[in-house]
Amino acid sequence: MPAEILGGISALKSAFDIARTLKDMDDTAKRNAAIIDLQQTILDAQAAQQEALKKAEALEGRVKELENWEAERQEYTRYPAAPGLFTYAHTQESCGEVGTFPQLCPSCFHHRHKSFLNTEDWNPGRCEVLVCRDCGWHAYVVGSAEPEHQKLAPRPYRGN
Known part of the structure; x- marks a missing residue:
């Protein structure tokens, strides 16, 4: 899960870098290409975040299952x-x-x-x-x- 989080952070950093270069661009074609790159980077970051959330939910479910068994085992x-x-x-x-x-x-x-x-x-x-x-x-x-x-x-x- 840390790898997905780091991947998401680096994708967001790339998005900010691309956005910074956008404001300095004059050429429309270059600007449009940079916008597409920015959108792809944002989508990649969102996908990494969703994957990290899925793994976190799965781990929370497993922890809950183990806690329930431990409570039942005490009986x-x-x-x-x-x-x-x-x-x-x-x-x-x-x-x-x-x-x-x-x-x-x-x-x-x-x-x-x-x-x-x-x-x-x-x-x-x-x-x-x-x-x-x-x-x-x-x-x-x-x-x-x-x-x-x-x-x-x-x-x-x-x-x-």
């Missing part, structure tokens, strides 16, 4: 779903027993996306697994991984 806390396993849960809801309130995927949460985890039973081994269908993250709450579970692992439909 969630890291929750121990199992020993060594953490998910995210709404601060007010995480007072209950495990599985009685919605939990968010930690992988998605760190990518500024809220995705609810599903609790699934995978056999053999009668495992209880938390599964995120958005990114494919899964973690065993009860039991451990079995070779047959590879075909049960979720395929993500949203990449991180």
Whole structure:
């Protein structure tokens, strides 16, 4: 954005220089050519200004988006779903027993996306697994991984 601003300033300086030389010109053809140059320089400066404004608006939108996420993120806390396993849960809801309130995927949460985890039973081994269908993250709450579970692992439909 500083490059566009500097480009706009230099274009305006050129316009003023051309305008200064216009008042000293006697020849109509030279004056008309200088007027055309002046108009083109002014148009270039306006285009540079518009581009800088567009970029500033885009950056303001991104800052607002990040501020909104930060405010929303404060409503969630890291929750121990199992020993060594953490998910995210709404601060007010995480007072209950495990599985009685919605939990968010930690992988998605760190990518500024809220995705609810599903609790699934995978056999053999009668495992209880938390599964995120958005990114494919899964973690065993009860039991451990079995070779047959590879075909049960979720395929993500949203990449991180």
